[in-house]
Amino acid sequence: MHVRELFDLSGCTAIVTGGTGLYGTPMAEALAEAGAHVIIASRNKSRCLEWAAELVDRGLKASGESYDQGSEESILAFSERVLEQQGSVDILVNNSVGRSMSGYAAPLDDWRRSMEVNATGLFTISRAFLDPMMKREKGTIINIGSVQGVVAPDFSNYAGTNMTTPPDYQFHKHGLVGLTKYLAAWAGPHGVRVNAISPGGYNPEVAHEPFLSQYNRRVFLGRMAEYDDIKGVVLFLASEASRYITGQNIVLDGGYCA
Numbered sequence: 001m002h003v004r005e006l007f008d009l010s011g012c013t014a015i016v017t018g019g020t021g022l023y024g025t026p027m028a029e030a031l032a033e034a035g036a037h038v039i040i041a042s043r044n045k046s047r048c049l050e051w052a053a054e055l056v057d058r059g060l061k062a063s064g065e066s067y068d069q070g071s072e073e074s075i076l077a078f079s080e081r082v083l084e085q086q087g088s089v090d091i092l093v094n095n096s097v098g099r100s101m102s103g104y105a106a107p108l109d110d111w112r113r114s115m116e117v118n119a120t121g122l123f124t125i126s127r128a129f130l131d132p133m134m135k136r137e138k139g140t141i142i143n144i145g146s147v148q149g150v151v152a153p154d155f156s157n158y159a160g161t162n163m164t165t166p167p168d169y170q171f172h173k174h175g176l177v178g179l180t181k182y183l184a185a186w187a188g189p190h191g192v193r194v195n196a197i198s199p200g201g202y203n204p205e206v207a208h209e210p211f212l213s214q215y216n217r218r219v220f221l222g223r224m225a226e227y228d229d230i231k232g233v234v235l236f237l238a239s240e241a242s243r244y245i246t247g248q249n250i251v252l253d254g255g256y257c258a
Contacts, residue, residue: 001240003241005240006239006240006241006243007034007235007236007239007240007241008034008035008239009031009034009035009036009090009091009235009238009239010034010035010036011035012035012036012037012090012091012238013036013037013039013086013087013088013089013090013091014031014036014037014038014039014089014090014091014092014093014238015038015039015041015065015082015089015091015092015093015129016028016031016038016039016040016041016093016095017041017042017067017069017092017093017094017095017096017125018041018042018095018096018097018144019038019039019040019041019042019048019051019093019095020040020042020044020047020048020050020051021042021095022202022203023095023144023199023202023230024040024042024093024095025051026227026228026230026231027093027095027144027230027231027234028040028051028055028062029055029231030230030231030232030234030235031091031093031234031235031238032055032060032061032062033060033231034235034238034239035061036061036090036091036238037061037062037063037086038052038055038060038061038062038063039062039063039064039065039082039086039089040052040062040063040064040065041064041065041066041067041078041096042066042067042096043066043067043068043069044066045064045065045066047064048064048065048066049064050064051064052064065078065081065082066078067125069096069098069117069121069122069124069125070098070113070116070117070121071121072120072121072124075121075124075125075128076124076128078125078128079125079128079129083132088132088136088138088139089129089132089133089139090133090138090139090140091139091140091141091142091238092125092126092129092130092139092140092141092142093141093142093144093234093238094122094125094126094141094142094143094144095144096117096121097117097118097144098113098114098116098117098118098121099114099166099169100113100114100117100168101114101166101167101168101169102164102166103164103166104164104166104167106166110168111167111168114168114169114172115168115172118168118172118176119172119175122143122172122176122179123179126141126143126179126183126194129141130183130186130187130192130194133187133190133192134187134190134191134192135190137190137191137192138191138192139191139192139193140192140193140194140195140237140238141183141187141192141193141194141195142194142195142196142197142234142237142238143176143177143179143180143194143195143196143197144196144197144199145173145176145177145180145196145197145198145199145249146169146173146198146199146200147198147199147200147201147251147253147256147257148165148169148170148173149170149172149173149174149175149176149177149198150174150177150198150249150251150257151256151257152170153165153170154218156214157211157214157215158211158214159210159214160210161208161210161211163211173198176196177196177198177249180194180195180196180247180249181247184246184247185247188246188247193237193242193243193245193246194246194247195237195242195245195246195247195248195249195250196248196249196250197230197233197234197237197249197250197252198249198250198251198252198253199225199230199252199253200219200224200225200251200252200253200254200256200257201215201219201224201225201253201256202224202225202226202229202230203224203225203226203227204223204224204226207224212224218256219253219254219255219256220254220255220256220258221254221255222254223254224254225252225253225254229252230252233250233252237250
């Protein structure tokens with residue numbers, strides 16, 4: 001197979017949850033540019049429809065959907081709706097995340113809401129699309145984690161700011177990597193691959209000092225990730241170019257964790 005064919009997603013259907021967010025936007029664009037019909041999904045259907053329309057205006061294939069990852073009923077209705085409309089889903093990018101907890105001292109109810117979306121919801125939507133993939137013996141799931149699921153937080157990054165990283169984010173991003181490995185082992189015999197991407201800091205255009213400099217000081221490449229940096233790795237894992245890779249977590253951090 002020619003190398004260009006390995007990266008070609010023509011005829012594939014892909015879902016990107018949280019598809020209008022900082023990472024979701026370039027990932028949805030990348031999969032559409034590679035030929036897939038991309039379903040952009042989040043709680044905000046109007047934003048999903050707007051981003052899908054922009055891609056369609058460029059001659060790409062995209063549509064917008066909505067669902068609530070904190071609701072099993074909403075997730076199952078979403079999966080049934082998409083599978084009825086499309087027939088099958090080849091690629092699921094689990095990028096949605098709930099950020100209900102503000103810091104260590106936040107109320108426990110914030111922790112519980114976080115787990116409903118980021119743990120229970122993640123498993124629910126994965127299983128809803130994984131089961132049909134296993135029946136077809138074809139498909140791939142890409143879970144979007146974080147460097148916060150690979151290493152402990154460096155609180156010195158936040159010195160002199162009103163920013164921090166809450167404990168629930170560490171918990172569920174570490175759990176996401178473990179779930180990725182579990183699902184890869186479960187689905188592998190049925191021809192379905194499951195991998196994760198753990199990005200580091202992103203979008204220096206909106207990052208403020210002194211956080212930006214304090215973060216970049218420990219990045220080998222000396223900068224945060226930019227818009228195009230996520231596109232190649234998500235296409236790689238979505239395509240036949242990674243057909244023998246499963247159960248892996250690719251750290252996309254410019255050397256931060258190293």
